[in-house]
Amino acid sequence: MTKKERALLVVEKLKKLYPDVKCTLNYSSPHEMLFATQMSAQCTDARVNIVTETLFKKYPDLESFANADYEELCEDIRSTGFYRNKAKNIILAAQRLLDEYDGVVPDTMEELLTLPGTGRKTANLVLGDIYKKPAVVVDTHCIRLSRKIGLTKEEAPEKIEMDLKKLIPPEEQLALCHRFVNHGRLVCIARNPKCEICEIKNECKEYNKR
Numbered sequence: 551m552t553k554k555e556r557a558l559l560v561v562e563k564l565k566k567l568y569p570d571v572k573c574t575l576n577y578s579s580p581h582e583m584l585f586a587t588q589m590s591a592q593c594t595d596a597r598v599n600i601v602t603e604t605l606f607k608k609y610p611d612l613e614s615f616a617n618a619d620y621e622e623l624c625e626d627i628r629s630t631g632f633y634r635n636k637a638k639n640i641i642l643a644a645q646r647l648l649d650e651y652d653g654v655v656p657d658t659m660e661e662l663l664t665l666p667g668t669g670r671k672t673a674n675l676v677l678g679d680i681y682k683k684p685a686v687v688v689d690t691h692c693i694r695l696s697r698k699i700g701l702t703k704e705e706a707p708e709k710i711e712m713d714l715k716k717l718i719p720p721e722e723q724l725a726l727c728h729r730f731v732n733h734g735r736l737v738c739i740a741r742n743p744k745c746e747i748c749e750i751k752n753e754c755k756e757y758n759k760r
Contacts, residue, residue, distance in 0.1 A: 556753050557701055557717035563750050564729040571728035573679045576602060580655035580680045581612050581647065584665070585640050587672040593630040601627055612653050615644035639667025657681045670708055678724035686711045686718070687727040691734030698738065700755030 551559075574595040577583040582602070589598045605626055609615045615623075623637040630636060643665045647653055655676060656662055662673035671688055678685030686692070688707040692714075696702050702713040718726055737744050751757045 551753075553701065554717055556699070557714075558719075560699060560701075560750050560753050561718060561722050561726055563753070564726065564733060565722075567749055568729045568732045571725055571732060573675065573728065574731065575599065578606070580676065581615070581644070582606055583680055584643065584655055584668070584672065584676055585615070587675050588639060588643070588667045589627055589630045589636055591636070592632055598630055601630055612644050612648055615640055616648055618644075636667065642666040643668065655680065657683070670711065674711070674724075678727075684715075684720035685724045685727075686714045687724065688714075689727070689731065690740075691730045692727050694740060695730045695734055695738055698754055698756040699750065 573583070575583065575586040575590060576599045577586050586598055586602050589601065608626065609618060618637075618641055620637055620641060623641065624633050627633045627636055627640075646665055647655060650664075651661070656665075657677065657680075659670070659673050659677065662668050662676060663670070674685040674687045677683040678687065688711045693705075693707065693710060696710060696714060697705075701717055702710045704710045704713055714726075715723065733750075734740070737748050745751055745754075745757050748754070748757070
């Protein structure tokens, strides 16, 4: 079986296991998705959702984020960790969106990467979930599973992204990343993988080595 054939088989099997997948962060606008994703760095989506439930009511639009008091915003998002850097980036990103993009979150990788606090993972999530463009979101689950399965040998997220783009059909890329999250949480758990019940163990290089 070629790597491409294995990748397509994994796509189909995970699609049957997790037919309805979506981003696990809560948001109601493109800028809320952007800021929630920024806050999710080194933090669980569940924790971010707890914080944003009140945060997005307190700051209902881009202008309120752009004009937010830095110290106050730090306290508002403290529990997400690295809150000082995150608060600074959120304020600066809101200001840049208003100044440079008329308050509209851009829909290209190049433009998104100019926003403070926005790396490729965040940009891909915005491109995929907001603008429905092909996107590979390389988070910890994607890194672990794609390497275990044998879809990549790379360690750098951007190189993993490029490898997966070559193997996965554009229309399946974002959904596969969301399915990797589900499978990584429920079955292929980092410290205690449940290989015996894994539906894709036959396609997994690491399992077959053992």
